[in-house]
Amino acid sequence: MTKPIPVFDGHNDVLLRLYKSSSADVVSDFLNGEDAGHLDLRKARAGSFVGGFFALFSPPEKSTANAPRPADEKAQQRSPSPLSMDAARNSVVGELAILTKILRAAPGEVALCLTAAEAKSAIATNRLAVVLHLEGAEAIDPDLNFLHVLYAAGLRSLGPVWSRDNIFGHGVPFRFPADPDIGDGLTEAGERLIRTCNDMKILIDLSHINDKGFWDVARLSTAPLIATHSNAHALCPASRNLTDRQLEAIRDSGGMVGLNFATAFLRPDGAMKSDTPVDVMVRQLDYLIAKLGEDHVGIGSDFDGAVVPAAIGSAAGLPVLFDALRAHGYSEPLLTKIGASNWLDMLARTIG
Numbered sequence: 001m002t003k004p005i006p007v008f009d010g011h012n013d014v015l016l017r018l019y020k021s022s023s024a025d026v027v028s029d030f031l032n033g034e035d036a037g038h039l040d041l042r043k044a045r046a047g048s049f050v051g052g053f054f055a056l057f058s059p060p061e062k063s064t065a066n067a068p069r070p071a072d073e074k075a076q077q078r079s080p081s082p083l084s085m086d087a088a089r090n091s092v093v094g095e096l097a098i099l100t101k102i103l104r105a106a107p108g109e110v111a112l113c114l115t116a117a118e119a120k121s122a123i124a125t126n127r128l129a130v131v132l133h134l135e136g137a138e139a140i141d142p143d144l145n146f147l148h149v150l151y152a153a154g155l156r157s158l159g160p161v162w163s164r165d166n167i168f169g170h171g172v173p174f175r176f177p178a179d180p181d182i183g184d185g186l187t188e189a190g191e192r193l194i195r196t197c198n199d200m201k202i203l204i205d206l207s208h209i210n211d212k213g214f215w216d217v218a219r220l221s222t223a224p225l226i227a228t229h230s231n232a233h234a235l236c237p238a239s240r241n242l243t244d245r246q247l248e249a250i251r252d253s254g255g256m257v258g259l260n261f262a263t264a265f266l267r268p269d270g271a272m273k274s275d276t277p278v279d280v281m282v283r284q285l286d287y288l289i290a291k292l293g294e295d296h297v298g299i300g301s302d303f304d305g306a307v308v309p310a311a312i313g314s315a316a317g318l319p320v321l322f323d324a325l326r327a328h329g330y331s332e333p334l335l336t337k338i339g340a341s342n343w344l345d346m347l348a349r350t351i352g
Contacts, residue, residue, distance in 0.1 A: 002323075002326065002332075003332075004047075004048035004319060004322075005048060005318075005319070005322045005335045005336060005338075005339040005340075006048050006050040006123065006336075006339055006340045007047065007048055007049045007050060007052075007299055007315075007318050007339045007340055008050055008051050008052050008119070008123075008129065008298070008299070008339070008340035008343040008344060009049060009051070009052030009053065009258070009299050009300065009301050009303070009343075010052065010053055010228035010229050010256075010258025010298055010299060010300030010301070010343060011052070011053050011055060011133070011135075011205075011207070011228045011229035011258060011260075011300045011301065011302055011305075012038070012039050012052055012053070012054060012055065012301060012302065012303040012304055012305070013055050013057055013135075013302070013303065013304040013305030014030070014037065014038070014039040014040070014054065014303065014304045015054055015055065015056060015057075015095040015096075015098055015099055016055065016057045016059065016091075016095060016304065016305065017036075017037050017304040018030060018095070018098050019091060019094050019095045019098060020059075021036075026098055027098070027101045027102050027105050030102055031102065031105060031106050031109065031110075037303075037304050037314070038301070038303035038304045038308065038313075038314040038315060039303045039304055039314065039315045040315075041106075041109060041110070041128060042316075043314045043315040043316040044128055044315050046315070046316035047314070047315040047316040047317060047318035047319060048318060048319065048339075049128075049315040049318060050123045050128065050129060050340060051113070051119060051122065051123060051128055051129025051130060051131070051340075052129070052130075052131065052301075052343075053131050053132075053133040053157055053228055054099065054130045054131065054132060054133060055133045055134070055135040055305075056091075056092045056095045056096060056132065056133065056134050056135065056139075056150075056155075057091070057095070057135040057136065057162070057305075058083055058087065058088035058089075058090075058091040058092055058136060058138055058139060058162075059091060060080050060081065060083065060164075061081075061083060061084075061087055080162075080163060080164040080171075080173070081164065082138075082164055082165055082166060083136075083138045083164065083166070084138075085138060085139060085140075085141065087138075088136075088138035088139040089139045089146070092134070092139040092150075096132075096150075096153060099112070099130065099132070103130075108127065109127060109128060110127060110128045110130060111127040111128065111129055111130065112130050112132065112154045113129045113130060113131050113156075114154060114156060114351070115347070115351060115352050116344055116345075116347035116348035116351065116352065117348075119131060119344060119347060120344060123340075131156055131157060131347065131351075132150075132153070132154045132155045132156060132157070133155070133156075133157035133158065133159070133203075133205065133228070134150060134155055134157070134158045134159065135159050135162055135205075135208070136159055136160075136161055136162030136164070136166065136171070136208065137158060137159070137160050137161065137166060137168050137193065138162075138166045140168075140193070142167060142189050144192065144193065144196055147193070147196065147200075147202075151200060151202065155202065156201075156202055156203060156351045157202065157203040157204075157205060157228070157351070158193075158197055158202050158203070158204060158205065159204075159205035159206070159207060159208055159209070159228075160186070160190055160193055160194070160204070160209060160213070160217075161208055161209050161210075161213065162208045163208045163240070165183070167187060167189050167190075168186065168187055168189050168190035168193050169184075169185060169186040169187060169190040169209060169210075169213045169216070170182075170183040170184050170185065170209075170210050170212070170213055171208050171209060171210065172208060172209065172210040172211070172239045172240055173239060174238070174239065174240060174264075175238070175239040176237065176238045176239065176264065176270035177237040177238070177270065178237070178238070178239035179211070179233075179237075179239065179243075180210055180211040180214070180233070180239050180240070180241070180242075180243065180246075181210070181211035181212065182210050182211070182239060183210050183212065184212055184213075185210070185212030185213045185215065185216040186212075186213050186216040186217070186220075190213070190216070191216070191220055194216075194217055194220045194221055195220065197221075197223075198221055198222050198223055201350065201351050201352050202351070203223070203226060203347075203350040203351055204217060204221055204223060204225075204226065205226055205227065205228045206225060206226060206227045206230075207227045207228050207229050207230045207240070207260075207300070208240070211243075211246075214246055214249075215249075218249050218253070223253075223349075223350055224250075224253045224254045224255035224256065224346065224349060224350060225249055225250045225253040225255035226250070226255050226256045226257075226346065226350070227242060227246075227250065227255075227256075227257045227258070227300075228256075228258045228300045229258050229259075229260040229262075229300030229301070229302045230242050230257055230258070230260055230265070230300065231259065231260050231265045231266060231284050231288075232244075232247065232284055232287045232288055232291070233246075234287065235268060235283060235284055235287055236264075236265055236266055236267055236268055236270060236284075237270070238264060238265050238270050240260075240265055241265055242257065244291065247288070247291040247292060248291065250292060250296070251291060251292045251293060251296060254296070254349070255292075255296060255346075256292075256296050256297070256298060256342065256343070256346045257288055257292060257296065257297055257298070257300070258297075258298045258299055258300020258301075258343070259281065259284055259285055259288065259297070259298070259299055259300055259301075260300050260301070260302050260306070261281070261300075261301045261302055261303070261306065261308040261309065261312060262302045262305075262306030262307060262308065263276040263280075263306075263307050263308065263309060264306075264307070265306075266280045266281060266284055266309075267280055268280075272307045273307070274307055274308070274309060274310040275309075275310055276309045276310075277309070277311070278309060278311050278312070278320060278321060278324045279324070280309075281309065281321060281324070282321075282324055282325060282328050285297065285325065285338070286328075294334055294337055295337060295342055295345070296342065297337075297338055297342065298337075298338055298339075298340075298342045298343045298346075299318075299338065299339065299343075301315075303315060322335055322339065325338070
């Protein structure tokens with residue numbers, strides 16, 4: 001019997017799912033497990049999911065994200081409307097409160113990690129290692145005061161934009177097929193945000209930024225270029241995916257890409273179909289490794305934020321992917337890198 005591969009994940013949206021839940025006790029739901037969703041502590045244990053970036057995300061004020069869709073519908077052909085700072089803060093604070101309650105209820109099971117060393121220590125002591133991430137900076141004011149508040153609360157990773165415009169820059173809308181070269185780049189406030197994140201050792205995530213914004217960050221940032229949950233545009237021409245030129249820049253910076261499990265960003269046809277075979281994920285990893293090298297690719301599941309292949313299903317199904325990679329010829333040392341060690345090494349080079 002092969003040893004399970006520990007997985008440190010580049011992105012999940014479980015806090016958003018819990019925030020939107022109608023349950024009377026979301027803390028218990030997460031700690032004890034539930035049928036709903038991709039990620040909770042029970043599913044994490046079953047799939048050797050040892051930690052990752054847990055996103056604080058502010059959903060659109062009027063969203064159709066959970067509306068029923070045809071099985072073959074492709075990536076959304078829309079540009080989400082900008083979100084007010086007050087609305088963004090409401091959800092960010094609500095999600096952060098849920099995480100705080102989880103940490104207080106189960107300090108021996110879940111740990112908020114501020115450094116790579118703390119993440120490694122949590123994993124070594126069988127605690128779920130949480131690195132706090134902000135997906136889209138709408139909650140942050142132009143003076144960046146709220147950034148410092150969030151940092152004090154544990155924030156160590158930030159995406160300047162989600163796939164909508166804000167005061168810092170322009171997100172890449174969900175389009176298929178489409179090039180990510182859509183709209184302008186960083187604003188002056190966005191440039192200040194990037195420099196401040198560098199100064200504070202906050203990891204900068206490029207997964208939802210458009211092409212011009214990507215290159216603005218590449219020009220300004222002194223840190224490795226990182227896309228926590230993105231795939232190769234050459235294999236799936238969704239606007240959210242990374243072009244070969246972007247992948248080369250990430251490689252040259254010593255950066256990192258996490259494989260996104262969202263089927264709309266995996267499949268050559270861009271379809272949101274849960275019957276997507278695991279082989280499509282394997283092909284994406286083959287391509288990313290060829291472009292970036294073995295030390296710069298990991299997992300960025302997008303659990304609880306996307307339609308994922310049914311064969312994976314949830315965090316409990318992660319061994320399915322690693323078994324497929326073994327059958328494809330991946331060595332155990334390479335699987336260990338993809339599973340967790342590449343991300344943990346990247347944390348040491350970014351947040352410290």
